[in-house]
Amino acid sequence: MEVGMARRKFAMQPEPQSRLLLTSVRGFVRSLVEDISNGRSPSIALERYRTYCSDPLGNCACSSDTPFAKDFISIDKHPQAAHRLAGLLRVLSIVQQLLQQNKHASKRDIFYMDPALFVDQAVVDHIISDICILLNCSRHHLNVVPVGKGLVMGWLRFKESGRTVSCIKNPNTDYPIPVCLEDVEDIVSVAQYILVVEKETVFQRLANDKFCDRNRCIVVTGRGYPDVPTRRFLRYLVEQLCLPVYCLVDSDPYGFDILTTYRFGSTQMAYDAKLMRVPEMRWLGVLPSDFEEFNLPDRCLLNLTPEG
Amino acid sequence: MEETQSDSDLIRSTLFYSDQRLCSADILSPAQARARIEVAVLNFLKTLSSPNPAVSDLHLINRRSENCGLRRGLLSDVSSVFLSHSFCRRSLMRANDAKAFVRVWKVMEMCFMILGEDKLVTQRELFYRLLSDSPQYFNSQEQVNSTVQDVVSLLRCTRHSLGLMASSRGTIIGRLILHDPGEESLDCTILGSAGHAISGDFNLLKNLAFQSDARYIIVVEKDAVFQRLSEDRLFNQLPSILITAKGYPDLATRFLLHRLSETFPSITIFALVDWNPAGLAILCTYKFGSISMGLESYRYACNVKWLGLREGDLHLIPESAFLEFKPRDHQISKSLLSSTFLPDSYKMELQTMVEAGRRAEIEALYCHGFDFLGKYIAGKIVQADYI
Numbered sequence: 001m002e003v004g005m006a007r008r009k010f011a012m013q014p015e016p017q018s019r020l021l022l023t024s025v026r027g028f029v030r031s032l033v034e035d036i037s038n039g040r041s042p043s044i045a046l047e048r049y050r051t052y053c054s055d056p057l058g059n060c061a062c063s064s065d066t067p068f069a070k071d072f073i074s075i076d077k078h079p080q081a082a083h084r085l086a087g088l089l090r091v092l093s094i095v096q097q098l099l100q101q102n103k104h105a106s107k108r109d110i111f112y113m114d115p116a117l118f119v120d121q122a123v124v125d126h127i128i129s130d131i132c133i134l135l136n137c138s139r140h141h142l143n144v145v146p147v148g149k150g151l152v153m154g155w156l157r158f159k160e161s162g163r164t165v166s167c168i169k170n171p172n173t174d175y176p177i178p179v180c181l182e183d184v185e186d187i188v189s190v191a192q193y194i195l196v197v198e199k200e201t202v203f204q205r206l207a208n209d210k211f212c213d214r215n216r217c218i219v220v221t222g223r224g225y226p227d228v229p230t231r232r233f234l235r236y237l238v239e240q241l242c243l244p245v246y247c248l249v250d251s252d253p254y255g256f257d258i259l260t261t262y263r264f265g266s267t268q269m270a271y272d273a274k275l276m277r278v279p280e281m282r283w284l285g286v287l288p289s290d291f292e293e294f295n296l297p298d299r300c301l302l303n304l305t306p307e308g
Numbered sequence: 309m310e311e312t313q314s315d316s317d318l319i320r321s322t323l324f325y326s327d328q329r330l331c332s333a334d335i336l337s338p339a340q341a342r343a344r345i346e347v348a349v350l351n352f353l354k355t356l357s358s359p360n361p362a363v364s365d366l367h368l369i370n371r372r373s374e375n376c377g378l379r380r381g382l383l384s385d386v387s388s389v390f391l392s393h394s395f396c397r398r399s400l401m402r403a404n405d406a407k408a409f410v411r412v413w414k415v416m417e418m419c420f421m422i423l424g425e426d427k428l429v430t431q432r433e434l435f436y437r438l439l440s441d442s443p444q445y446f447n448s449q450e451q452v453n454s455t456v457q458d459v460v461s462l463l464r465c466t467r468h469s470l471g472l473m474a475s476s477r478g479t480i481i482g483r484l485i486l487h488d489p490g491e492e493s494l495d496c497t498i499l500g501s502a503g504h505a506i507s508g509d510f511n512l513l514k515n516l517a518f519q520s521d522a523r524y525i526i527v528v529e530k531d532a533v534f535q536r537l538s539e540d541r542l543f544n545q546l547p548s549i550l551i552t553a554k555g556y557p558d559l560a561t562r563f564l565l566h567r568l569s570e571t572f573p574s575i576t577i578f579a580l581v582d583w584n585p586a587g588l589a590i591l592c593t594y595k596f597g598s599i600s601m602g603l604e605s606y607r608y609a610c611n612v613k614w615l616g617l618r619e620g621d622l623h624l625i626p627e628s629a630f631l632e633f634k635p636r637d638h639q640i641s642k643s644l645l646s647s648t649f650l651p652d653s654y655k656m657e658l659q660t661m662v663e664a665g666r667r668a669e670i671e672a673l674y675c676h677g678f679d680f681l682g683k684y685i686a687g688k689i690v691q692a693d694y695i
Binding site: 113 | 430432433443498500502505535536539631674677679
């Protein structure tokens with residue numbers, strides 16, 4: 001421990017509940033206040049996680065479950081840390097309100113509560129990730145939930161908050177993927193496999209063509225980059241039903257990136273990856289080798305853009 | 309278009325003045341729509357193979373503000389924006405128009421094929437199909453959308469008749485039971501806070517039956533606010549239905565809202581939008597329709613009242629939540645101020661917005677607590693504080 005700098009580190013908590021979290025929040029703020037009133041500069045230690053390995057030889061012992069570095073926010077060392085700390089405390093106070101009133105809010109809602117302080121949505125996103133690492137919990141434990149984006153259809157039935165959602169009754173209609181996985185239970189299915197598609201257009205084409213009438217499967221889409229509820233729901237389906245999972249993405253870098261997000265997790269939320277990744281997922285297509293196999297005409301092939 | 313003396317006499321003497329000048333898109337079956345496309349092709353070939361062969365121009369209804377008018381309802385208080393009989397041309401002979409000309413024919417060809425397969429596609433899928441079919445003519449979704457509107461103006465039929473499904477962006481929740489013939493009825497009070505997704509299929513929406521004891525419908529601009537109000541179950545505290553199109557309203561959401569307002573004439577419809585020109589533009593689209601889709605949009609205009617955010621509410625918003633006007637805000641406010649349909653009370657509010665050069669979002673009210681929004685809405689309705 002370095003002289004003149006106090007480090008805040010909380011013990012590992014297996015299943016943080018709202019009350020435990022509220023206690024942690026109060027404890028954290030109390031120790032900050034103690035520091036300031038004793039004339040010490042407050043500082044916080046945050047661990048950094050990674051979902052990829054940068055060792056080219058591949059023989060290493062790194063894992064996404066253990067932190068690979070520590071990030072320190074301390075006011076006397078970095079002047080902009082004061083602003084970062086202010087933002088962190090503001091979000092923490094909002095999260096406290098949410099937990100106390102048992103309400104949910106999105107990251108965007110939080111941004112709007114003080115746009116002058118946060119300036120940009122990305123700042124709020126980083127602060128929330130920092131708080132999750134600090135309190136060793138997942139984002140949904142803070143009652144921060146996104147506006148759901150994912151869709152599911154096919155041979156599936158489950159209960160959401162006690163209400164039965166019977167996708168099998170209308171196998172070609174899309175249903176929104178529940179935002180709070182905690183509300184989902186009783187998954188029942190006789191499907192033979194799960195198909196994940198990148199784009200909403202493809203999903204709608206399958207629905208319009210009544211794909212699930214002829215094929216006993218469950219179709220899921222995240223409509224582009226999948227959000228957290230979609231990834232958690234997919235993981236939950238795989239765990240409960242033990243079905244093979246196939247992924248259909250565009251044959252371009254974005255498609256490949258989306259496939260890796262489903263399969264390995266995102267770098268932004270590396271600390272949560274083990275709850276959301278589906279390593280069993282198989283890459284069905286579109287593979288570059290399919291161009292020849294299916295005789296795709298040349299005009300269907302587009303050039304890679306600079307971004308790609 | 310110069311009006312002669314006899315023209316203006318005729319106009320003054322007609323009882324249904326605006327209806328005479330209104331240009332409308334017909335709702336057609338797939339066979340009828342295909343027939344119209346065939347007629348367009350045959351006319352083109354006829355001119356091409358005539359003794360004086362020529363490539364005929366395409367005459368499209370002009371979708372600009374100079375060709376639009378405001379139609380006030382005779383028996384109802386609904387006003388709508390309509391397009392009149394002024395034309396613009398697409399010509400192969402003009403250098404920078406040639407590609408647009410070809411695009412119209414390409415889209416007609418693709419729609420002809422889709423209608424023949426008896427399918428419905430979204431505009432997004434149409435874009436992908438056109439991109440792989442003729443990449444040298446199409447390079448963006450906006451281009452495809454505006455070409456589709458060209459085809460609508462040419463053939464005078466609705467977009468849905470061409471086999472194009474509306475985007476299903478809207479959601480609804482609240483004191484409403486939806487009966488889809490052949491399916492089970494859906495009680496919208498027991499849904500999760502995301503609500504029920506509104507279908508993009510007009511045939512389905514047309515056949516829905518409703519049951520409701522709501523007194524109000526609240527149209528919400530943004531999905532996040534909709535979900536906040538759903539989670540708080542506002543529709544149980546205030547007997548109401550909540551509906552959102554998650555931004556600029558799509559035709560399917562407007563169609564459903566229109567059907568609800570016709571089925572339940574005593575329900576009052578309120579809009580909850582941000583304090584910025586875009587929010588007002590969204591309210592006006594629900595209320596009057598839009599010019600860009602003027603041929604079919606007038607059908608779905610509803611008498612929507614502006615509940616909030618308005619000038620009188622600004623004292624509830626903290627200073628830090630106000631943001632500066634962006635160039636886009638100035639653009640939208642200019643176009644709104646110069647439009648024919650904006651009522652005076654709305655104009656005054658917009659002018660206040662522009663003079664201060666500031667805007668605020670509904671979420672700024674959250675600083676008073678997450679449940680403040682529900683109380684704010686109920687208070688305004690009870691005090692009849694809407695225009």
